[in-house]
Amino acid sequence: MLTVKIDGIEVKVEPGTTILEAAEKAGVYIPIMCHHKNLNPFGACRVCLVEVKGSPKLMTACTTPVTDNMEVITNSEKLKRIRKTLIELLLINHPLDCPVCDKGGECLLQDLTYEFGITKVRFDEKPNNSPVDHTNPFIERDIDRCVLCGKCVRICDEIVNVEAISFINRGVETYIGTAFDQPWNCEYCGQCMSVCPVGSLNNRVYLFKNRPWHLEHTESICGYCSCGCTVIIDHENNEVYRIKEDVYKGVNKGLLCAKGRFGYELINSTQRPVTAKVKDGNEFKDVDFDGALNTIYEKLSAVISKYGNDSVAFVISPRLTNEEAFLAQKFAREVVKTNNIYSLETINALPDGTYNDVESSNALIVFNIDVTESNPVLGYSVRVAGRREESNLYVFYPNYTPLKRVATEFYVYKPSELYNEFELFLKALDGENNKYSEAADNFKNDDKPVFVFNPYNPKDVEIAKKVLDKVSNVKLVPAKAKNNSQGIVDMGCFNGMNPGLVETDKGVELREGIEADKIKALIVLGENLAVRSEYFDILNLLNDLELFVVTDPFFSETAELSNVYIPVATFAEKDGSFTNFEGRVQSLHKAVDKGVKTDKDVIVELAKKFGTTLPYETDKIREMIEVENPLYIGVDWNGGIVSYPYKVKIDGDVKFEIKGSGKYELYPAYLRLHSGSYTRRSYDLSKVYGEPIIEINPEDAKELNVKDNDYLTIKIGNDSYKYRVKVDKKILQGAISLPKDFKETAPLFYEGSYLKVDLIKHI
Amino acid sequence: MARNIFDYVFFTEIMQGLGVTLKHMFKKPVTYKYPFEATPIFERFRGVHYMKTDEQGKPKCVGCYLCERVCPSECIHIETDAGPNGERLIRKYEIELDRCIYCGFCEEACPVDAIHMGRSYDVVRPTRDGYRVNIKFLVKKYKEYIEEGKGE
Numbered sequence: 054m055l056t057v058k059i060d061g062i063e064v065k066v067e068p069g070t071t072i073l074e075a076a077e078k079a080g081v082y083i084p085i086m087c088h089h090k091n092l093n094p095f096g097a098c099r100v101c102l103v104e105v106k107g108s109p110k111l112m113t114a115c116t117t118p119v120t121d122n123m124e125v126i127t128n129s130e131k132l133k134r135i136r137k138t139l140i141e142l143l144l145i146n147h148p149l150d151c152p153v154c155d156k157g158g159e160c161l162l163q164d165l166t167y168e169f170g171i172t173k174v175r176f177d178e179k180p181n182n183s184p185v186d187h188t189n190p191f192i193e194r195d196i197d198r199c200v201l202c203g204k205c206v207r208i209c210d211e212i213v214n215v216e217a218i219s220f221i222n223r224g225v226e227t228y229i230g231t232a233f234d235q236p237w238n239c240e241y242c243g244q245c246m247s248v249c250p251v252g253s254l255n256n257r258v259y260l261f262k263n264r265p266w267h268l269e270h271t272e273s274i275c276g277y278c279s280c281g282c283t284v285i286i287d288h289e290n291n292e293v294y295r296i297k298e299d300v301y302k303g304v305n306k307g308l309l310c311a312k313g314r315f316g317y318e319l320i321n322s323t324q325r326p327v328t329a330k331v332k333d334g335n336e337f338k339d340v341d342f343d344g345a346l347n348t349i350y351e352k353l354s355a356v357i358s359k360y361g362n363d364s365v366a367f368v369i370s371p372r373l374t375n376e377e378a379f380l381a382q383k384f385a386r387e388v389v390k391t392n393n394i395y396s397l398e399t400i401n402a403l404p405d406g407t408y409n410d411v412e413s414s415n416a417l418i419v420f421n422i423d424v425t426e427s428n429p430v431l432g433y434s435v436r437v438a439g440r441r442e443e444s445n446l447y448v449f450y451p452n453y454t455p456l457k458r459v460a461t462e463f464y465v466y467k468p469s470e471l472y473n474e475f476e477l478f479l480k481a482l483d484g485e486n487n488k489y490s491e492a493a494d495n496f497k498n499d500d501k502p503v504f505v506f507n508p509y510n511p512k513d514v515e516i517a518k519k520v521l522d523k524v525s526n527v528k529l530v531p532a533k534a535k536n537n538s539q540g541i542v543d544m545g546c547f548n549g550m551n552p553g554l555v556e557t558d559k560g561v562e563l564r565e566g567i568e569a570d571k572i573k574a575l576i577v578l579g580e581n582l583a584v585r586s587e588y589f590d591i592l593n594l595l596n597d598l599e600l601f602v603v604t605d606p607f608f609s610e611t612a613e614l615s616n617v618y619i620p621v622a623t624f625a626e627k628d629g630s631f632t633n634f635e636g637r638v639q640s641l642h643k644a645v646d647k648g649v650k651t652d653k654d655v656i657v658e659l660a661k662k663f664g665t666t667l668p669y670e671t672d673k674i675r676e677m678i679e680v681e682n683p684l685y686i687g688v689d690w691n692g693g694i695v696s697y698p699y700k701v702k703i704d705g706d707v708k709f710e711i712k713g714s715g716k717y718e719l720y721p722a723y724l725r726l727h728s729g730s731y732t733r734r735s736y737d738l739s740k741v742y743g744e745p746i747i748e749i750n751p752e753d754a755k756e757l758n759v760k761d762n763d764y765l766t767i768k769i770g771n772d773s774y775k776y777r778v779k780v781d782k783k784i785l786q787g788a789i790s791l792p793k794d795f796k797e798t799a800p801l802f803y804e805g806s807y808l809k810v811d812l813i814k815h816i
Numbered sequence: 817m818a819r820n821i822f823d824y825v826f827f828t829e830i831m832q833g834l835g836v837t838l839k840h841m842f843k844k845p846v847t848y849k850y851p852f853e854a855t856p857i858f859e860r861f862r863g864v865h866y867m868k869t870d871e872q873g874k875p876k877c878v879g880c881y882l883c884e885r886v887c888p889s890e891c892i893h894i895e896t897d898a899g900p901n902g903e904r905l906i907r908k909y910e911i912e913l914d915r916c917i918y919c920g921f922c923e924e925a926c927p928v929d930a931i932h933m934g935r936s937y938d939v940v941r942p943t944r945d946g947y948r949v950n951i952k953f954l955v956k957k958y959k960e961y962i963e964e965g966k967g968e
Binding site: 153261267 | 878882895897898903904927928
């Protein structure tokens, strides 16, 4: 330990600590501009200059490590003068358009100017005035306001590892831009924008809509993918204006993806209905909440008395919080007395590895999942691990993903070959000598190997199981898709599973029940069955149900088929908790009220009609969960990790199937900037990726004579489907990718996830 | 006592009063026949606001929300958005005149010299509806001021 004296305050710090960190420990404030907690020290802005006793020169606090018995002065007349001049120099070219700049009110330069009391710049002011760049759909770039702190460049390189932007030119001509001034080619994660201390990079979704001093901040959990990122919801008058991060909070450490950061506009969407609808004949009629509940109650009681309890079924979506899911299954099991409770989630793979395990691991395999698209924040952790000098990251995927930059080896094979190749890898783990031997040895001999996979594909789960059998200390990371994919299963919203994954009597299978007319009343809470390819063929059967209730924030494709539709709240409008892919339970807090009910209201009020009182307060429900759910006994609802009884469970061998006999192999892509059917409602995300697009290799494109934005017809058997084309050299020749979870692709993927198809140019 | 009888008999107090009246009959009147005659307005009087426009006739307001922030009676309501070319667009600029205390803080805070306190005060209306004025009204007021030469 070293002893350092900062402004007379003595602190003991570890060797290698910088003056800035030591000052933080001593509670001494040093102004900073180019320094960021998550980034390597840079020392570009010189605002943090301090005096060190015995040194004739000033030192930058953020880059200078402390030495033993160092005496530092952070606040003297000389330093004040120098810092003031530094800010004045920055202000020479900085346009003083604070009233129209979105950063006005939360700008570091503005704060420092105020702090140093600069009212007049002594130099000739020459504000820059070049046009603003609007080419990026999410980020407005005004290079005139830039102070060249380099935070954006560094975060794009050090953390996101895309290196989309960099310093261009030198000296006074330096500016931040892309190579050869090409359009931005990035993931739109907005990390650069979030660290910009001035208004050089601004959020276009929030652009000019409000000012920071108006906004109220509510800390909550993001409601899209299963990463469970902590977000700060900025809102005013029940309108969400911005979603921000906090570097000191959450598992994401201040990192967000495009979905979480820019996909919030759907909460404010004017397309969201506010009144319940009941189908009268073929027309929907607006009714009040109680009217809709009465209709449900009447029809549900009629169905129960006529066809029995088992004719009622519930489908629960991962959009529900743990508390809502628990009440929903309780209502189903104890009030309706049915075991027909379904969710389209899986219990084959349960959480095991955490972010920490991934980041600290030196041997990782990412198998058949584009984790940077499906779970972007997990993707950052994989990149952190992959970037380390001594680490080995092996990726198996049918095309090149952004992990290519950090992967030790990126194995790209067509889907049909990929599994065979991995069989070879598994054999190498057993000791067979083949091309994967070295990789297998590295993986096997590491202290903490990590295996990231897609838990929804049974074949992938089987492979994860095989890996676990061979390498017993491996941490399996099932990259779950939706925000509460894990939580609803834990809460017993699964056929044959009570809360806490306790087995119970199984109801009839959902598909079989609907096909055989055993299910007469179906209550769908939040799920959008119409875009789920597995159920595409039985959609028309849903029309014949006596009662079909759908709750959804939007009037979804499934809601159009229902008898009763109730609009419900999104994640920003309710309290509760979500369990992420690590098994971490985190609380979300209500930020806005859009005048719609929550799923909890629907269940509790409906139970009341049946004469049962279910608790409404979150605390009371949690008490009940802690009693009835063995996994959640004594769990910390603010970040506690649940320990699960098993990692993977799969019976027998699963065969990899690829249907069809065409020339091209089609595999499901992970949604670009989307996270299921919900985010498609976001206007801003859909600007970038609004419809399913076939990605195709340039060679194949040449052969088929198609260019970007042409249409291609996919032919499988007697069916044809038409989609737009994007030519991309990351795709393998002879393979094409297309995202699932779009209404347009549901019928195609009903045939199977992997298909052999023919392509015809559509004229 | 005798004096009292004298006053009593000859109505001297009434005469004195009539004398004052008579004196004022030859003086310049001080009353204004409002609303038929305009009353004088002093230089520093703060009346209904107006908004200045630029050379193209567009309001100078940039939607910085500073007037809304500084307003003590919270009578200014602004909504902004990004325009089609990425410029700052003012969707709404409203002042509730019935809540305004005419303190002039908005005028002080405005960084672009857009909102000003005018001189007119005659805004009495039978209902409250008309008291919410928008940017169109404020610009119209500015035109009136220019025409009448009452502007700054």
